[in-house]
Every structure is written in C-alpha cells, then in structure tokens.
Amino acid sequence: MSDPQPPRPGAQGSDPDVAIEQPGAVSSAATGTRPRSVGADASTGGTPPAGRGDVEPPSRWHTTLQRITTGNAAISVLSVLLALLVGAVMIAFTNERVQETSAYFFARPGDTLAAIWDAVSGAYSALFQGSVYNFRRDTFVAGIRPLTETLTFATPLIAGGLGVGLAFRVGMFNIGGRGQMLIAASVAGWVGFGFDLPWGLHMLVALIGGLIGGALWGGIAGFLKARTGAHEVIVTIMLNYVAFYLVSWMLRTPGLLQAPGSSNPKTPAMQDTATFPDLRPQFNLHFGFLLVIVATVVVWWILTRSSLGFRFRAVGENPNAARVAGIDVRAMYVYAMLISGALLGLAGVSQVLGTVTTGFTAGIDAGIGFDAITVALLGRSTPWGIFAAGILFGAFKAGGFSMQAAEGVPVEIILVVQSLIVLFIAAPPLVRTIFRLPEPKPGGPREGRRRPRPVVTKEVEAK
Amino acid sequence: MSRTTEHHRQVAPQPAALDTTVVTSWKAPIAFAIFALAATALAVFVPRDGDTTFRWSSPTDAIQLPEISVPALPALWTVIVLLVAITAYSAWLVSRKRRVPMWLIVVFAILFMFGFLTWAAAGASLPMIGLLFGSLSLAVPLIFGSLAGVLGERVGVINIAIEGQLLAGAFTAAVVASVTRQPWFGLLAAMVAGMLVAFVLGAFAIKYFVDQVIVGVVLNVLVTGLTSFFFSQVLAPNAATLNTPPRFDRWPIPVLGDIPIIGPVFFRQTVVVYLMYLAVAVVYIGLFHTKWGLRLRAVGEHPQAADTVGIKVNRTRFWNVALAGAIAGLGGTFFTIGSGIAFNKEMTAGAGFIALAAVIFGQWDPIKATLAALLFGFASNLQNTLSVIGSPVPSEFMLMLPYVVTIFAVAGLVGKVRGPAAAGKPYIKS
Known part of the structure; x- marks a missing residue:
C-alpha cells in the first residue's frame, strides 16, 4: 500500500494486520527480509540498494524471533497480560477472604495464596465464560451465547470508534460522541415508535433519520471550526450537554418523546416493524452488527481508496501543506465531522433499534461516546484495528457484568484494565523494559521516528 | 553601505502597511443580533407581568442595602432597545473597519443578563447574594481545574486528565479526611493524589512520547x-x-466580610475558596512576572530555543505538570471535604471537561480562564435559583444555557484562538 504514514494517534500498529500495512513499525526492511506488501519501501525511506549484499543476511530463525519479540503483536499481548495482572492484584487486595487469611500470613502462607488464587481465577474465569464460551451449558448454541453477547456489546463500540477514529485521521478530536448518539437515538426512536410504516421501510427510515441526526449534530462542530475557527474539542463537549438536556426535556414532555400515559422520562417501546431483527432467535445479536461490518468496510474504503480519504489524511498530516496543495481544508473539517457524527449516530441507532427496544431514557448512550475514544485509540484509528478493539472491549463489557454477578467484583475493574491496555500499548518502550525485551535494532526504523502526533492542536494558520 | 540603505528602503514602508491592515469581523454584530432577537422573542411571545425584586443583602448583614424593584415587562423592553442600539453601533463600527471594543461586549452581556433575570423572575424576588455566592462556590473546582490546564498547556503538555485529577483529589480527600477526622490532611492528600495522576501523565507524555491527548x-x-x-x-x-x-x-x-455585596459573596467562604484566590494570584504573577513563568512559557512556546539557553525542557515540563496536578487535586477537595459530602462514583460529573473548555475559552490566560469558569458557575447556579423561585423556563433549558453561550462565545467572540505553540508536541533532544 502506498500509504503516506497516516496520523495514527499512537506509536505503532496494534495488530498484525496493521503491522503489515506499516512497514515502518516492523524492522523488516532493515533486516533484509522481503517486505510483505507492495511499495513498502517507499514509506520507510528506502534503504539504498548498494551494500545490501555485503553483509550476510541473518538466519531466518533469528529474524523471526526478533520480529516476534520486538514487533507489535508481542507488545499488544504483553500489554493485555500486564493490564490483567494489575486487575488481578486489585481483585486480590480487595477480596475479603484474602484479607482474612493475610492476617495470619506468616503462620500459614498457603491459605493466603489459595485465597488469592480462588479470587483471581474465579473472577477471570467468570469474565471468560461471560464473554466467549460458557462451559456449564449443555449445547453448543447455549455455550456460545456469551460470544454473541460480546458482539452485541461491540456493535455500538465499533461504530462509535470508527467515528472518533475517522475524526482523528483528519486531525480532529471528537469528544461529542455522547451528544451525537443521543440525538441520533432520539430521531431514530421517534421514527421507530411514532410512525406506522411497513416492515423494512420503517427500519430504513428510522436508521437514516438517526444517521442524519447524528451527522448534523457532529456537523455543527465541523461547521463552526471551518467557519469561525471554534475549537472542536470545546464545541463537542458543550454539544454533549446541550443534547443531553434537550433530550431530557423532550423525554419528560408529553407529545414529544414521552410515552403516553406515563410520567417517567422514557419513550414507548419501538414498533416491531422498526427494530433490527435478531440474527438468530436465541441470541440478542442483531442486524446492527452486520451494519457495523459494512460501516467498517466503508470507512476503510473512504480512508484508503477514495480521493476524499486522501484529502482527509492530507489535512490530518499537515493542514497548511494540504491547503497549499489546493485542498479545501475547511470543507474537509465539515465532511469529516458529518461522517464522524453519522458513525456515532449509527452507534446510537443500534442502541435504540437493536439493543434496548423497549423504549429509552437519557442514559441510552451508556457512556459509549467516551468508550469509543478508547476504542479508537486502541485501534490506532485504522478501521480494522478499531473493529478488533471494539470486539475486545465488547468482550470486557459482556464478561464484566457476569463477573460482577458471579463473583461480586465491581464491573468498574474493566475500566481500569481497558485503560491500562491502551496506556501500555501506547508506550512500547515501557513494556519492553518491564519484560526485558530487546530493543528494535538501531539503524532500523526507530521508536522515536514514529512517535505519536498531536491530535487536537493542529489549526490552520492564516485563513 | 549601499546594502544598508537598500535594507532600509525595503523595511521602511512595512510598519505603515501594517498599521492600515485592520482585521474586521462580523462575528460580534451577528452574535449581538442573535441575542437581541432572542430577548425580543421572549418579550413578544412569552410576556410576563409583575415586578422583579433584586435583594442585595441578607437580613443579618450589618449594612442593609435597599431592595431594587423593577416592573418586568417595561424593563425588558428597555433592555431590548439598548441591546439593539449596541448591535447597530457595533455593526457601524465594523462597517467602518473598526474593532468592536471589549467593554461593549461586557456591557451587552450584563444588559442581556439583567433583562433575562427580570423576565425570568417576574413576580418574585431574586436573592442576588445567594445567587452570586453559589456561583462562586460552584466555580471553585472549575477554576482550580482551569488553572491546572493553563499551567500544563503553557509548559507544552495538554492536560485532558483534569477530570481524573479532580476525581482523584475528591476521592483521597474524602478517605484521608474520614480516617484522620482532619480536613487539612485530606487537603494535602488530595494534592498528592492529583500530583500522582500528573506523574503518570508526565511519565508517559514526556518520557515515552505517548500522545498527550491519549x-x-x-x-x-x-x-x-x-x-x-x-x-x-x-x-x-x-x-x-x-x-x-x-x-x-x-x-x-x-473587615472584608462586612462590605456590602462583596463581603458575603467573596469573604465568607471556606478555606478552599481562599486558597483558590491565592492560586489564581500566584499562577498569574508567577506566569507573567517571574523567572519561573518566563521559563515555563518559553518551554511551551519554543522548546528548542529554551534548550539552547540552558533550560532543561523535559524536567521543566515534568515538574510543572506535577504542580498543575496538585492544583487540580486541590480543586477536587471541593466535592467532598469542601462541601461535607461523602464520595460517590463519578461525582465530578464532567467538571474537568468544563475546566478544559474554560482554558480554551480563557485563551490560556489564568485570569480570563478564571472568569470563564465563573461564568459556568454562575449559569449553573442561576438554574438552581430560578428553579427554587419558579420560572417559566424548563429547567433543562436553563441548564443548557451556559453551554449554548459558550458555543456562541467561542464561535462568535473568541473565534480562532492560538494556544502555546509547542503544546502537545513532545520534545526530543537531538
């Protein structure tokens, strides 16, 4: 891929796919192995062909070993392990049984160790069984149900992550996910319960209405940034609150969103013609997940294959250079925020039409607008990276609830583990130091070269 | 010799050219017009009769001020006329290629607020002291947070973690003060907690070059x-x-506490508020009138130049970010020991983000950021006051108001603001 090093807000790719796209991160060019993608040398600057034959290439084993230990996959796996380890320490320290047994630790240390093992293994096996496969069920379909729950939780996370990530690539920071989701959910919900339309068409109208709602709400920030230079961080934060209070007001006002004959700030249930169908009757997983896959492909296509995406990335890399090159930077800001808002809108729509179809409250966003930022960061703002990150975080969410139910470990520990994963992955040198891994070879592409780039501070000077 | 004259000839016309170039913008008149229209809409579509009473002192005060009572509807119309006049004047100024002066904006804002208050509280009496006192209290964590943000960005580190620092401060203050039964220890612990969060921020952002926003x-x-x-x-x-x-x-x-209006609002507060005054003053004077502040700003604007003259860029950044963290942690104490409330999950409720908005709104200046934070505090307390005396506006719209005003202000009045040049960029010594 002839990808001119897009502005990924992170140091290196997080999964093997990204690593292939980004030869700068792997030391393949330097160690003499063949780059696995066409045109990879172009973006690393290219080693001069002369002198390559002088040194005997290192053995295949050696390079493979080096790539595993210094590459991104290892860092990612170790980061997850480290974060889970910290989580384990927290679970162990706050466990009552561990506290009781530690009182006589020096008399019988075995008791304490056994208690620690019970607490941690119990919690993490509950996490696994709540998110991937439940071994206590008899049939495969019942056993695999947690995995479908994971995908259900992942659906809005991926959609939101794509929205935030796309804005990142244009050099903008969209913290307004909450507001965009709320507005989109309100529009889609209003269409969903207030109109009588045939099956299929109803869903489509609700979906499109929601997307437009989210896009417009996000577009306000883009428009203001383009027209007046208002900082999108501040505008999106403010719009979150505006949307929240607006939706709260509509939810408690009869005739707008409130369910007739009710005094609760809640809407009526969605009509059956508008809801996303479940993919299998036994599961909660709904049609929204397929939409999210489509969205991922579309975002991937926009960013890497379309001329709009090229302009997006050019603006994200350097708005001044992009302007000099004839790109309408202001229009790019507006388009990017429109698309970003629509993607976060998709997250909101999938919540009201897919996950919670019995009517919604002002808490329908469930913090996804902010989780989406972490998802985008973990996914390095690449569409498939975000897809993977969304599924991982969806698994944590699904498993976290069953962990809380089964073992009494508060679900918030998931937040700690998630944030630690992102932190560790963003700082590969730290992980290397902890595990005493070898540094990538000097002379190859170094850490500092692909250092993170500022996301929010870019402004077009001199309009 | 000829080179010098040539040089002079080239340079000489430039100042004259610069003088004549005046950037004019229609933002202020447009924003004025929108607000004047909004006020007119209130008067036309939702007219409210009755008198509005402004109470300026509480019964226990030594010096009693008279209550001011105005008829709501005529007062509102007077205000509208004045607002329209200001709008026209600003439009005239801009059409003559002149700037809209800051005092005009301030007068406009005060007039609009007065008109809105008389309309909203028609037929009731408005306890101004309580309103302002509460505004200041609610602004305390925002001010501490925005000071931390200003310090961080001025030294070149964007601090989005203000929210986290406030929350950490609130948590540790509650726990330590509960265990020791001594709020002062809670205060210290909160500063340490905020600093610890800042250490993590500093370590990752400065040592490992991880993106500061991330x-x-x-x-x-x-x-x-x-x-x-x-x-x-x-x-x-x-x-x-x-x-x-x-x-x-x-x-x-x-003595200060007995001054009418000012006394009850500013000088009958808790020690956290007095520390806030101190912090604002110290940060302002420190930033602009000491060697420390000069170095700090140099590191944030042009780290290479600072390094060249021997300032240790990364060390300066690290310790100032830590200091900013301590200030934010101090702000967190407001939520627990400052108000005597037990800690609860996510009790800061986005105050850190509002503080961040105040930093940008306040153009990275400690005084302006403080004023912006006060505006937010005022707006949220106005909603509390109006919901007590009963107002025609749904409370959600009152709660929304500060955020809408901020959007207008950022888009219309502040416009394109430029932060410290090197904020967000890690410095790698070569």
Missing part, C-alpha cells in the same frame, strides 16, 4: 475505574469509617 483521555478512564472500583468494593461497605468526611468550616474574614 494519555489524558485514558487517565480519566483509569481514575474513574479505580475510584469507582474502590468505592464499590471498599468504601461502600465501610462508609462510617472511610467515607464520612468532615467539612471545612466557613471562615468569615473580619
């Missing part, structure tokens, strides 16, 4: 997770011993 966002999540986890797992079961923080008493300052 670290900030992630730290918010981390602190939310940690405090909520320990709240559910440890504090909630042992609330009596771990989560019943004592509160700071109010300390009226003898």
Whole structure:
C-alpha cells in the first residue's frame, strides 16, 4: 500500500494486520527480509540498494524471533497480560477472604495464596465464560451465547470508534460522541415508535433519520471550526450537554418523546416493524452488527481508496501543506465531522433499534461516546484495528457484568484494565523494559521516528 | 553601505502597511443580533407581568442595602432597545473597519443578563447574594481545574486528565479526611493524589512520547475505574469509617466580610475558596512576572530555543505538570471535604471537561480562564435559583444555557484562538 504514514494517534500498529500495512513499525526492511506488501519501501525511506549484499543476511530463525519479540503483536499481548495482572492484584487486595487469611500470613502462607488464587481465577474465569464460551451449558448454541453477547456489546463500540477514529485521521478530536448518539437515538426512536410504516421501510427510515441526526449534530462542530475557527474539542463537549438536556426535556414532555400515559422520562417501546431483527432467535445479536461490518468496510474504503480519504489524511498530516496543495481544508473539517457524527449516530441507532427496544431514557448512550475514544485509540484509528478493539472491549463489557454477578467484583475493574491496555500499548518502550525485551535494532526504523502526533492542536494558520 | 540603505528602503514602508491592515469581523454584530432577537422573542411571545425584586443583602448583614424593584415587562423592553442600539453601533463600527471594543461586549452581556433575570423572575424576588455566592462556590473546582490546564498547556503538555485529577483529589480527600477526622490532611492528600495522576501523565507524555491527548483521555478512564472500583468494593461497605468526611468550616474574614455585596459573596467562604484566590494570584504573577513563568512559557512556546539557553525542557515540563496536578487535586477537595459530602462514583460529573473548555475559552490566560469558569458557575447556579423561585423556563433549558453561550462565545467572540505553540508536541533532544 502506498500509504503516506497516516496520523495514527499512537506509536505503532496494534495488530498484525496493521503491522503489515506499516512497514515502518516492523524492522523488516532493515533486516533484509522481503517486505510483505507492495511499495513498502517507499514509506520507510528506502534503504539504498548498494551494500545490501555485503553483509550476510541473518538466519531466518533469528529474524523471526526478533520480529516476534520486538514487533507489535508481542507488545499488544504483553500489554493485555500486564493490564490483567494489575486487575488481578486489585481483585486480590480487595477480596475479603484474602484479607482474612493475610492476617495470619506468616503462620500459614498457603491459605493466603489459595485465597488469592480462588479470587483471581474465579473472577477471570467468570469474565471468560461471560464473554466467549460458557462451559456449564449443555449445547453448543447455549455455550456460545456469551460470544454473541460480546458482539452485541461491540456493535455500538465499533461504530462509535470508527467515528472518533475517522475524526482523528483528519486531525480532529471528537469528544461529542455522547451528544451525537443521543440525538441520533432520539430521531431514530421517534421514527421507530411514532410512525406506522411497513416492515423494512420503517427500519430504513428510522436508521437514516438517526444517521442524519447524528451527522448534523457532529456537523455543527465541523461547521463552526471551518467557519469561525471554534475549537472542536470545546464545541463537542458543550454539544454533549446541550443534547443531553434537550433530550431530557423532550423525554419528560408529553407529545414529544414521552410515552403516553406515563410520567417517567422514557419513550414507548419501538414498533416491531422498526427494530433490527435478531440474527438468530436465541441470541440478542442483531442486524446492527452486520451494519457495523459494512460501516467498517466503508470507512476503510473512504480512508484508503477514495480521493476524499486522501484529502482527509492530507489535512490530518499537515493542514497548511494540504491547503497549499489546493485542498479545501475547511470543507474537509465539515465532511469529516458529518461522517464522524453519522458513525456515532449509527452507534446510537443500534442502541435504540437493536439493543434496548423497549423504549429509552437519557442514559441510552451508556457512556459509549467516551468508550469509543478508547476504542479508537486502541485501534490506532485504522478501521480494522478499531473493529478488533471494539470486539475486545465488547468482550470486557459482556464478561464484566457476569463477573460482577458471579463473583461480586465491581464491573468498574474493566475500566481500569481497558485503560491500562491502551496506556501500555501506547508506550512500547515501557513494556519492553518491564519484560526485558530487546530493543528494535538501531539503524532500523526507530521508536522515536514514529512517535505519536498531536491530535487536537493542529489549526490552520492564516485563513 | 549601499546594502544598508537598500535594507532600509525595503523595511521602511512595512510598519505603515501594517498599521492600515485592520482585521474586521462580523462575528460580534451577528452574535449581538442573535441575542437581541432572542430577548425580543421572549418579550413578544412569552410576556410576563409583575415586578422583579433584586435583594442585595441578607437580613443579618450589618449594612442593609435597599431592595431594587423593577416592573418586568417595561424593563425588558428597555433592555431590548439598548441591546439593539449596541448591535447597530457595533455593526457601524465594523462597517467602518473598526474593532468592536471589549467593554461593549461586557456591557451587552450584563444588559442581556439583567433583562433575562427580570423576565425570568417576574413576580418574585431574586436573592442576588445567594445567587452570586453559589456561583462562586460552584466555580471553585472549575477554576482550580482551569488553572491546572493553563499551567500544563503553557509548559507544552495538554492536560485532558483534569477530570481524573479532580476525581482523584475528591476521592483521597474524602478517605484521608474520614480516617484522620482532619480536613487539612485530606487537603494535602488530595494534592498528592492529583500530583500522582500528573506523574503518570508526565511519565508517559514526556518520557515515552505517548500522545498527550491519549494519555489524558485514558487517565480519566483509569481514575474513574479505580475510584469507582474502590468505592464499590471498599468504601461502600465501610462508609462510617472511610467515607464520612468532615467539612471545612466557613471562615468569615473580619473587615472584608462586612462590605456590602462583596463581603458575603467573596469573604465568607471556606478555606478552599481562599486558597483558590491565592492560586489564581500566584499562577498569574508567577506566569507573567517571574523567572519561573518566563521559563515555563518559553518551554511551551519554543522548546528548542529554551534548550539552547540552558533550560532543561523535559524536567521543566515534568515538574510543572506535577504542580498543575496538585492544583487540580486541590480543586477536587471541593466535592467532598469542601462541601461535607461523602464520595460517590463519578461525582465530578464532567467538571474537568468544563475546566478544559474554560482554558480554551480563557485563551490560556489564568485570569480570563478564571472568569470563564465563573461564568459556568454562575449559569449553573442561576438554574438552581430560578428553579427554587419558579420560572417559566424548563429547567433543562436553563441548564443548557451556559453551554449554548459558550458555543456562541467561542464561535462568535473568541473565534480562532492560538494556544502555546509547542503544546502537545513532545520534545526530543537531538
């Protein structure tokens, strides 16, 4: 891929796919192995062909070993392990049984160790069984149900992550996910319960209405940034609150969103013609997940294959250079925020039409607008990276609830583990130091070269 | 010799050219017009009769001020006429290629606020002291947070983790003060907690060159997770011993506290508020009138140049970010020991983000950021006051108001603001 090093807000790719796209991160060019993608040398600057034959290439084993230990996959796996380890320490320290047994630790240390093992293994096996496969069920379909729950939780996370990530690539920071989701959910919900339309068409109208709602709400920030230079961080934060209070007001006002004959700030249930169908009757997983896959492909296509995406990335890399090159930077800001808002809108729509179809409250966003930022960061703002990150975080969410139910470990520990994963992955040198891994070879592409780039501070000077 | 004259000839016309170039913008007149229209809409579509009484002193005050009573509807119309006049004047100024002066904006804002208050509180009396006192109290964490943000960005580190620092401060203050029964220890502990969050920010952003925005966002999540986890797992079961923080008493300052209006609002507060005055003054003077501030700003604007003259860029950044963290942690004490409330999950409720908005709104200046934070505090307390006396506006719209005003202000009045040049960029010594 002839990808001119897009502005990924992170140091290196997080999964093997990204690593292939980004030869700068792997030391393949330097160690003499063949780059696995066409045109990879172009973006690393290219080693001069002369002198390559002088040194005997290192053995295949050696390079493979080096790539595993210094590459991104290892860092990612170790980061997850480290974060889970910290989580384990927290679970162990706050466990009552561990506290009781530690009182006589020096008399019988075995008791304490056994208690620690019970607490941690119990919690993490509950996490696994709540998110991937439940071994206590008899049939495969019942056993695999947690995995479908994971995908259900992942659906809005991926959609939101794509929205935030796309804005990142244009050099903008969209913290307004909450507001965009709320507005989109309100529009889609209003269409969903207030109109009588045939099956299929109803869903489509609700979906499109929601997307437009989210896009417009996000577009306000883009428009203001383009027209007046208002900082999108501040505008999106403010719009979150505006949307929240607006939706709260509509939810408690009869005739707008409130369910007739009710005094609760809640809407009526969605009509059956508008809801996303479940993919299998036994599961909660709904049609929204397929939409999210489509969205991922579309975002991937926009960013890497379309001329709009090229302009997006050019603006994200350097708005001044992009302007000099004839790109309408202001229009790019507006388009990017429109698309970003629509993607976060998709997250909101999938919540009201897919996950919670019995009517919604002002808490329908469930913090996804902010989780989406972490998802985008973990996914390095690449569409498939975000897809993977969304599924991982969806698994944590699904498993976290069953962990809380089964073992009494508060679900918030998931937040700690998630944030630690992102932190560790963003700082590969730290992980290397902890595990005493070898540094990538000097002379190859170094850490500092692909250092993170500022996301929010870019402004077009001199309009 | 000929080179010098040539040089002179080239340079000489430039100042004249610069003088004549005046950037004019229609933003202010347009914003004025929108607000004047809004006021007119209120008067036309939702007219309210009755008198509005402004109470300027409480019955216990030594010096009693008379209550001011105005008929609501005529007052509103007078205000509208004045607003329209100001709008026309500003439009005339801009059409003559002149700037709209700051004092005009301030006058406009005060007039609009007066008109809105008389309309909203028609037929009732408005306790102005309570309104302003509460505004200041609510602004306290925002001011501490925005000071931390200003310091961080001026030294070149974007601090999105203000929210996390406030939350960490609130949590540790509650726990330490509950255990020791001494709010002062809680205060210290909160500063340490804010500093610890800042250490993580500094370590990742400065040592490992991780994007500062990423670290900030992630730290918010981390602190939310940690405090909520320990709240559910440890504090909630042992609330009596771990989560019943004592509160700071109010300390009226003898003479200053008796001044009408100013006294009850500013000088009958808790020690946290007095520390806030001190912090604003110290940060302002420190930033602009000391060697420390000069170095700090140099590092944030042009780290290479600062390094060249021997300033240790990364060390300066690290310790100033830590200081900023301590200030934000101090702000967190407002939520628990400052108000005598037990810690609860996510109790800062986005105050850190509002503080961040105040930093940008205040153009990275400690005084302006403080004023912006006060505006937010005023707006949220206005909603409380109006919902007590009963107002025709749904409370959600009142709550929305500060945020809408901020959007207008940022888009219309502040416009394109430029932060410290090197904020967000890690410095790698070559």
